[in-house]
Amino acid sequence: MKALFQKELMSYFYSPVAYVFIIIFLLATVGSTFFLGRFFEANQASLEAFFLFHPWLYLFLIPAVGMGLWAEERSQGTIELLFTLPIGLAQAVIAKFLAAWAFIALALFLTFPMVLTVYFLGNPDGGVILASYLGSLLMAGAYLSITLVISSLTRNQVIAFVVSVMICFLLVLLGWGVLTDFLEPWLGVIVTETISGFSFSTHYNSITRGVIDSRSLVFFLSIMIGGLVINAMILEAKKAQ
Amino acid sequence: MIKVEELRKEFAGLVAVDSICFEVAQGEVLAFLGPNGAGKSTTMKMLAGFLTPTSGQAWIKGKEVSAEPLAVKQLIGYLPESSPSYKNLTVKEFLGFIAKARGLFAKELQTHLLRVMEQTGLTEVQNKTIGTLSKGYRQRVGFAQALVHDPPILILDEPTDGLDPNQKQEMRKLIRSMAPQKAVILSTHNLEEMEAVCNRAIVIHQGRIVFNGTPLELLQKSRHHNEIRITFEGAVPPELVEKLNSLPEVAEVRIVQGSILILRPQGGENLLAAVNHLLFDYHAHLLELYLEKGKLDEVFREITLGESP
Numbered sequence: 001m002k003a004l005f006q007k008e009l010m011s012y013f014y015s016p017v018a019y020v021f022i023i024i025f026l027l028a029t030v031g032s033t034f035f036l037g038r039f040f041e042a043n044q045a046s047l048e049a050f051f052l053f054h055p056w057l058y059l060f061l062i063p064a065v066g067m068g069l070w071a072e073e074r075s076q077g078t079i080e081l082l083f084t085l086p087i088g089l090a091q092a093v094i095a096k097f098l099a100a101w102a103f104i105a106l107a108l109f110l111t112f113p114m115v116l117t118v119y120f121l122g123n124p125d126g127g128v129i130l131a132s133y134l135g136s137l138l139m140a141g142a143y144l145s146i147t148l149v150i151s152s153l154t155r156n157q158v159i160a161f162v163v164s165v166m167i168c169f170l171l172v173l174l175g176w177g178v179l180t181d182f183l184e185p186w187l188g189v190i191v192t193e194t195i196s197g198f199s200f201s202t203h204y205n206s207i208t209r210g211v212i213d214s215r216s217l218v219f220f221l222s223i224m225i226g227g228l229v230i231n232a233m234i235l236e237a238k239k240a241q
Numbered sequence: 242m243i244k245v246e247e248l249r250k251e252f253a254g255l256v257a258v259d260s261i262c263f264e265v266a267q268g269e270v271l272a273f274l275g276p277n278g279a280g281k282s283t284t285m286k287m288l289a290g291f292l293t294p295t296s297g298q299a300w301i302k303g304k305e306v307s308a309e310p311l312a313v314k315q316l317i318g319y320l321p322e323s324s325p326s327y328k329n330l331t332v333k334e335f336l337g338f339i340a341k342a343r344g345l346f347a348k349e350l351q352t353h354l355l356r357v358m359e360q361t362g363l364t365e366v367q368n369k370t371i372g373t374l375s376k377g378y379r380q381r382v383g384f385a386q387a388l389v390h391d392p393p394i395l396i397l398d399e400p401t402d403g404l405d406p407n408q409k410q411e412m413r414k415l416i417r418s419m420a421p422q423k424a425v426i427l428s429t430h431n432l433e434e435m436e437a438v439c440n441r442a443i444v445i446h447q448g449r450i451v452f453n454g455t456p457l458e459l460l461q462k463s464r465h466h467n468e469i470r471i472t473f474e475g476a477v478p479p480e481l482v483e484k485l486n487s488l489p490e491v492a493e494v495r496i497v498q499g500s501i502l503i504l505r506p507q508g509g510e511n512l513l514a515a516v517n518h519l520l521f522d523y524h525a526h527l528l529e530l531y532l533e534k535g536k537l538d539e540v541f542r543e544i545t546l547g548e549s550p
Binding site: 002003004006007010011014015076077078080081083084085086087088239 | 286289290291292311312314315317319321322323325326327328329330334338339341342343344386
């Protein structure tokens with residue numbers, strides 16, 4: 001399992017993909033903070049503007065990282081090689097997930113100059129920043145888990161990407177203020193809240209406010225674990241196709 | 242080493258492998274022959290632990306493939322058809338990954354890597370990315386990958402596919418040299434290859450075993466087995482034809498193009514001694530004398546299509 005984890009993680013760096021991804025990741029996260037989030041105009045020593053856009057950026061960035069993980073194995077035929085090595089199915093799924101997640105964590109870690117900037121400019125709440133990073137990483141894991149499920153269903157990376165983006169988009173949208181405001185008069189508060197309870201953004205936003213609610217942790221972890229279990233089941237059923 | 246009992250695989254109601262049984266002992270090199278879609282690859286995939294059998298059992302060194310999948314996979318070196326590999330890795334990285342996944346570490350890993358790259362002639366391309374290599378080299382990478390942990394069982398799906406004649410020769414030599422310590426199953430479309438490398442052959446057709454025996458026994462099924470073909474300088478002497486026809490062991494004497502005599506023996510017997518004796522009496526001038534071992538292509542067609550050409 002360790003061997004597979006290492007190989008998967010290193011694979012990103014053997015091709016220019018890793019570097020391109022990290023650069024785009026940094027440009028997108030930092031760029032959105034300054035241009036869309038009006039970081040300076042807000043005149044606050046907080047990273048709220050930085051974390052605000054993560055659900056939207058991850059919509060494209062995470063499926064790009066995960067789309068090939070199984071689709072590529074299938075189209076190259078290496079899936080046959082992988083599953084005739086003495087690696088269990090569960091181990092293979094977990095190793096791949098962790099490798100991709102670690103790669104995203106690295107990209108996220110490289111945004112640390114933002115943290116330094118706010119500390120230089122003022123006196124931010126360190127707890128909130130830490131919680132926000134945790135929330136962002138958990139959300140990335142949930143996106144990734146969904147992408148892996150879709151990737152295991154197809155041998156085409158592009159399809160894996162597009163479908164993953166659509167599903168994640170739906171899950172972000174469910175908690176989007178504009179949508180919930182629209183639905184509330186029609187469906188009532190309880191139904192609307194239930195719907196938005198399934199949304200990435202609802203849980204993510206509460207964490208980035210510094211409130212680490214156990215429900216939010218459970219939400220993200222269960223999406224991740226659930227995704228991995230479904231992933232393994234799909235692979236078992238469709239290995240040969 | 243390998244024992245297969247009533248192994249069966251169905252895909253969505255379609256029977257790919259229909260309750261086959263066979264055994265392979267140490268030192269044996271078994272050829273799987275059969276048309277495309279006959280069930281050769283499916284059988285190999287079940288043995289290698291990639292596909293789960295619908296029913297039946299297979300034991301690798303006493304371990305059942307479905308009951309102890311990881312232990313069985315450790316004992317097998319498997320080369321999948323068309324030799325897939327991670328094309329963005331270099332040869333060395335790829336083989337290193339396989340070796341680590343197979344539980345080899347540090348010094349042991351290095352020794353095995355060097356050995357296997359030496360054996361398969363990959364040493365000089367070890368730092369090249371697999372994606373940039375030619376098909377022949379990629380096939381060797383696939384083979385190296387199957388050998389890296391020096392497994393007692395080798396399962397090779399079309400190992401010489403895509404190689405040039407020299408590389409094929411090398412590959413066969415390598416398989417032969419390793420055979421005494423291992424049990425090997427390989428699938429092939431090349432009947433010459435079967436003769437050159439294997440000491441047993443199984444013909445699979447529509448998921449069933451239709452022949453299981455030595456390559457020689459397979460050849461003996463040919464109508465042309467031990468046929469003698471003589472090219473004379475000038476016309477075939479008619480007296481000789483008469484004499485040959487009178488021999489009880491001779492089934493048929495034919496003359497082609499005036500100077501070529503073809504003699505088919507009764508029941509596939511080798512009549513070379515008797516024929517040689519007669520030729521000596523006639524002081525005939527020969528240009529060519531050929532003893533046909535049998536035409537595998539024809540046997541193969543006969544077995545799998547149920548008709549002779």
